Amino acid sequence: MGKGLTDTAIRAIKAVEKLTRFWDSAGLYLEVTPAGGKRWRIKYYFGGKEKRLSLGCYPQITLKLARERRDEIRSKVAQGIDPSVERQAVKAALVAQESTLEVVAREWHLKHHPNWAESHSDTILRRLERDIFPWLGGRPIAEVTAPELLAVLRKVENRAPHTAHREFYVCSQIWRYAGATGRAQRDITYDLRGALAPVKRNHYPAVTNPQGVGQILRLIWNYSGSPVVCAALKIAPYIFVRPGELRTMQWADIDWQAREWRFTLSKTRQPHIVPLAVQVVAILRELEPITGRGDFVFPSGRGGGRPMSDGAILAALRTLGIPKAMMTGHSWRATARTVLDETLNFRVEWIEHQLGHSVRDSLGRAYNRTSFLPERRQMMQTWADYLDRLS
Incomplete structure (x- = not known):
């Protein structure tokens, strides 16, 4: 093999007017572009045909490493292996692996x-x-x-x-x-489509008649368990959020002056506002001296800086003798949805927005969290007053 290139000679190569090849030895050469790029390539013959392969760019691939790669390719050719075909096979295998x-x-x-x-x-x-x-x-x-x-x-x-x-x-x-x-x-x-057998959707049970709602509310207000669970049971009907959102309520998210609870919806990860009726504020104020030093309004009785468990409210309802077929922690959402619409005659879009559902206007735009906030504030207070009359 001839002496070929040196690192000093490569570094001295400056701008070229057109694509120029600087040969090293045994088919290895450096290809320099007018833009200043320098890349290693090798020319070899396989089956009587001239072929070329790229070996990487200089200076990431040094002269020493480029020569080592050249020698590996020449060794494979001597063994009857076409490096170009081998590289394509490896690439195809990697693509297949990334596409599982x-x-x-x-x-x-x-x-x-x-x-x-x-x-x-x-x-x-x-x-x-x-x-x-x-x-x-x-x-x-x-x-x-x-x-x-x-x-x-x-x-x-x-x-x-x-x-x-x-x-x-x-x-x-x-x-x-x-x-x-x-x-x-x-x-x-x-x-x-249609290959799986259709399944019947099980809706959450919900009591919507005034007598039934009043009966459940009276049982809740007579609950004698822990102050934390007692407060959660009382607040749940007033604000009708998802149970997971209620149990993870944090003191930092409550705006006392505006009488609002601002948090992120668990299902859609969108910001949400719950206007707090005076009844809800009163319950929270009673609970604040008990749990106000921690993050969660309703902390776990086992400590550890965690919110109360998923089953706490459901267990309390069972303790009160309220069967699952009648009411769950989620049921207040269906109760509020029905009564606010059919009995208290509030606009459906106000109710749906307060439930945290996706609501769009006539142009298909999603309402933001402050949409209808004054109307929803009035609605939530009217709802709380209605529940109080039933209980």
Whole structure:
């Protein structure tokens, strides 16, 4: 081999008018562009044909390293291996590995989980890991067929029909993401529409007649458990938020002057405002000396800086003799939705917005958290006064 290039000579190469090759030895050369770029390439022959390969850019790839790579390529050629074909095969294998169902699904989950409640995010990933990945996770997503996916979903359906439908929806989102990122040709779940047996939706039980509501309220007001659970039971009917949002209420989120509770909705991760009726403020003021030094309005009785458990309110309702078929912690939402509309005649969009549902105007724009706030403030006070009359 000839002496070839040196590091000093390479560093001395400046601007060139056109693409110029500076040869080293044994087919290795440095290609310099008019823009100043320097990249290593090698020319070799395989099967009587001239071929070329890129070995990386200088100075990231030094002269010494470029020569080592050249020698590796020449060794493979001597063994009857075409380095160009080998590189394409390795690249194809890497692409296939990056396009498996599990890789695409986890990437989709990572993109979306900041917009979900933590519990919802964990549930989606846990279901994928339990029900989908073990059977199809290692397959390139573009190769999975609709019948294969259906067979996996059938296993879930036999165990939990509702879960199968939820996982079907998640799979549809994953395949659409795979299509958008060029790793699947189409959403195969379109072929499975109607393949899973329909399931009957179980709505939360709710009492909406005045006599029934009044009876439950009287039982709640006579509850003799812990002050924390007692306060949560009393506040729940007035503000009708989701149980998980109520139990994680924090003192820092309460604006006493404005009589508002401002927090982030657990389901949509959107900011939300709950106007607080005078009755709610009074209950919170009574509780403040007990739990006001901590973060949570309703802390766990076991300490540890945690909110009270998911089942605390439900257990209290059972202690009062209120069966699950009659009322749960979530039921006040349905009660308020019905009574505010049909009995107190408030506008549906005010109610839906207060429930934290997605509400849009005539132009399709989503209302922000302050929409109808004066009207909702009046509505929440009227609702609280109505409940007091029933109790």
